[in-house]
Amino acid sequence: MNVKREDKPWKKYVGKFAKLSTLALSAALLLGGETAGAAGGGGAGHQGTEGTEDKTNVMYIILDDAGFSDLGSFGSEIDTENIDAIAENGLKYNNFHTSPVCSPTRASLLTGRNNHAVGMGNVANFDFGEGQPNSRAKIPEEAGFVTEVLGENGYTNFGLGKWHITPTVELSPAGPYDRWPLGRGFHRYYGNLEDSSDQYRPELFRDNSPAPVPDVEDYHYSEDIVENGIQYITDHASLRPDDPFFMYLGFGAQHMPHQVPEEYIEMYEGEYDKGWDVIREERFERQKELGVIPEDAELAPRADGIAAWDELNEEQQELYARFMETYAGFLTHTDEQIGKLMNHLEDMGELDNTLIMLISDNGASFSGGEQGTMNQAMAYNKVLQDFDHMYENMDEIGGERGGSDYPAGWAQVSNTPFEEFKGTTHAGGIRLPLIVHWPEGIESKGEVRDQFTHVSDLTATVYDVLGIEPPAYMNDTEQMEITGVSFSASFDDPEAFTGKDTQYFEHSGHRTIYHDGWKAVSVHEPGTDFSEDEWKLFDQTSDFSELNDISDEYPEVLNNLIDIWHVEAEKNGALPLSENFLDGLGNLPADNLRARESFTLYPGMSHLSESASPLTLDRNYEITIPIELDEGDEGVLLALGNRNSGYTFYVQDGELHYEYNNGAERYTISSGIEAGANEIRYNFENTGDNQGTGTLYINDEPVGEADVETLPFKIAFEGLDVGRDLLYPVSPAYEDEGDFEFTGEIEHVHYQFEELEYIISEEVTTEGIPIQE
Structure with a gap:
């Protein structure tokens, strides 16, 4: 059964990242439609239709923090015509569930098992030690990934976009790499390894190495990962047309920061002036019309802490509407990239024989709070941003300076008709859309299925329809039971019982x-x-x-x-x-890299993610930087973070500067500095929760101090550089200087810490919080 081009809105396009050669593209077009007989079986074990003899590719597409109602096919006013076309030619599941946060969902998705069983009880940023082995983010070899199983069955495996299932402390350019994508069965990978990504200047990795942001006009991360995915498919179809592939495509959208070109925001200008109460009602009625919720379904009441739209003043309504216009434009832009990928699959002759499963990883997030934010770090650290500042700068929302997240009122709209949000186990946190598209394996299309399904079931279903028996042993390691249950019986039988009870x-x-x-x-x-x-x-x-x-x-x-x-x-x-939860960022097991008492970093070191950088939260420490300075030398000595938050040491116009930015206030210590050998030292004495006194020294002489309020959970969403400041500048003083590489010589950067009082070892304990069996 073929999907005709006129049935869907996918358009032709020319990529600006991959720049495919004419020869490669021509070969792919010639070979793409003549693929048959490869490994993978193509439908063995499928309950609804006879299996196909041709190969079956598999593709997981994951949206981030998109709620149950955000897609047009699930009731939204947002233009998601390409995803909706997938739904119209596939199936919509309205009783699909994930974990409440992203890392556990992704761990279940890629292993076919429950998240705690594979050690991902929480997000991969946290390591609660031996007392909570289910929350160390270390997926064991006993939990083979779908890529590892499919790889043994003739598949080539591509990973793109957000990863976030490796302990983030291990995401350094020095590894260890065994829990990175290539260590778990992927053959090619390109994307971001951490929890969230800036859309204009992401921290990129290709395979096991840091990668620069492509130097292209109007760069956007969603476009980049899709164009790389298209490149992977083109290479594969050109040279191995008989072999199946697996692709994991994890968008940063719709996770904060919400960033998208202005033209997409303008598409929704005025759309949300009516407010979240009216929009939620409209989505609710549209969901009934579409049949994704029953006629007798009820709409959850407005959540506590969310004001009625009509009670907001004019400035609040104007700002909050701009936040939602940006969110909607962000999703439409993402949908456009998915359309490009679908179009390319069709051009390669690989669309109808590709089993596509599209999900969101958890419900919409309320982390923007009651008024939203333009500073991702402040929102993450539960610090309220000044309303007047946001209102005066609202035109920056969606751009490089607007690391925004919408107010919780809009998050409840995204989760229509349910209660609660991401991070909870109520429906608003765990009940999401699932779309399945496989023309060669599913006769039904455009229908709704209401069988209870869970994210762990997707991989179990893939094994089922491909006729693959998960191995008892892999790499000489006995494998854990696959706890997901195949729902393939529901593909062509809306009344089928899948066995998931x-x-x-x-x-x-x-x-x-x-x-x-x-x-x-x-x-x-x-x-x-x-x-x-x-x-x-x-x-x-x-x-x-x-x-x-x-x-x-x-x-x-x-x-x-x-x-x-x-x-x-x-x-x-x-x-x-x-x-x-968030306090887990500071509770470190003794064997965690960040629990070390000292670090020595050298110039020329690759960019280091914040989660793998020396931890300076609520502890006494010193940073020492010996340098050699000639007249006129300047540049960054050390920088962690970006313009929203972080710290930096730099020399400019004959002066040494230290800056710490907590998002609300910037603390600066400056002093003249002489040419020659100089030892820069910064001493921080912790004087209370999230506060301390910082003193700057040159050659053991104090040259200034400042009382600093620090952020409680996470310093920044950009990592550390020695001798330069890649991506976004921490200080506006050198934002026009590129990476402002230091022109003198840096011997090293040395961090020395006093032992953390809250390093954990045998058991997890947090004062005032009960922990029980």
Whole structure:
């Protein structure tokens, strides 16, 4: 069954990154439509239709922080015509679930197993030590990736975009690389390895090496990864046309910062002036018209802390509308890139025989707070940005200077019709759209499926339809059970029972259990014992939006579900429970690289991600930089961060400067400096939570000091450079100087720390927070 070009909006285009050769493109076009008989089986085990004899490619497309209603095919007013075309020619699943945050979702997706069982109980930035082995972000070899399994079955595996399933402390240019994409079965990789990415100046890696941002006009990260994906497919189709490929494409969109060219924002000018209450109602009604929610579904009430739109003043409405215009334009731009990829697959003759699964990794985020933010670091650190500053500079939202996130009112719109947000185990955090497109393997199209599905089921389904039996051993390592369940029976049978009757959820103490049409969700008060939690009970078969708590009516059902949660949690290693989340950035096991007492970094070192850089939060430390300075020498000695937050040491116009920017205030210490050999030293004495006194020395002589308020959780969303400042400048004093490379000589940069009081070893303990089995 073929999808005709006139049935969808995909357009021809010429890439500006890959610059494919005429010869390669011609060969691909000639060979692309004549592919058959490769490894992979193409449909063995599929319940709905007979298997195809041709190869079957597999593609996972992952949006980041997009809510249940954000796609046009799931009720949105946002133009996502290319994704909607995939849905119209495929299937929409309206009962699909993920983890509440991204790393656990991606770990489940790529292994086919529950996230705690593979050590990803939380995001990969946190390592809670041996006391919580499920939250060390170290996916074991026993949990083989889909790429490793498919690689043994003749597949070539491509990874693009956001990764975020390696302990972020290991994301240094020195590795270790065994948990990077190429260490887990990918043959080619290009993208960002950390949690979020700037769209204009991302921290890029190609395979195992840092990569520069391409020097092209109007660069955008989403365009870049798609054009690299197109290059990979072209190379493959040109030279190995009979072999199948697997592609993992993880967009940075819709995660903050929301950044997109102005023309896409202008597409939605005035669209959101009516406000989030009206838009949410309109989406809700549209969802009913589309059949993605039942007619008797209910709309969740406005969340606590979100003001009624009509109660906002004119300036608030104007600013908040601009945030949402940017978010919508960002998604439309992403959709356009997906359209380019679909068009290229069709040109290569690879569209109909490619099983495409498109998801979002978790619900929409409320981290922008009640008023949104233009500073990603401040939002992450729960610091409110000045409203007047944002209002006066709202034209920067969406651009390089506007690292923005929309207000929580719009996040609730994204999660229509559900309650709550990313980070919770309520429906708003874990219930997302799933679109499946496979013309050669699925006869049904444009239909909605309501079978309960979980992110771990996608890889199980891939193995099923390809007729692949996951190996008991791989690389001489016994493999864990695949806990995902294939839902291929639902492809052409809307009433099919897939066998998926139970699924637990847990994140930072939030708990949910699904069993046989029922859902129970815990309500936890921070600082209390988990045994005191109340639980809500929902009948999913009659309460689509999960709003009507019937725990009082069915106490036996609820108690049974709670017991099932504990059984599943024990079985998957989800215990002990802990409330730890952002504070996990500072709780370091003794074997964590960042727990070291000293670091010596040398000039010429590659850019180092912030999460792998020396940790300066709430501790006493010294930074020493011996330099040789001639008259007229200047440039950056050391920089971590970007214009939104961070610190930098630099020489300019005969003066030495140290700056620390917490987003709200910039602290500067400056002094004249003589030519010759100089030892620069900065001493920071921690005087309380998120504060201290910094003193700058030249050749052991104090030249100035400042009382500094530091950020509590994460200094910046850009890493560290020695002898230059790549990507964005930390200081506006040298923002017109490029990377402002130091023209003198730097011997080294030495960090010396006092031992952290909160280094953990055997057990995880956080004062005032109960941890229990």
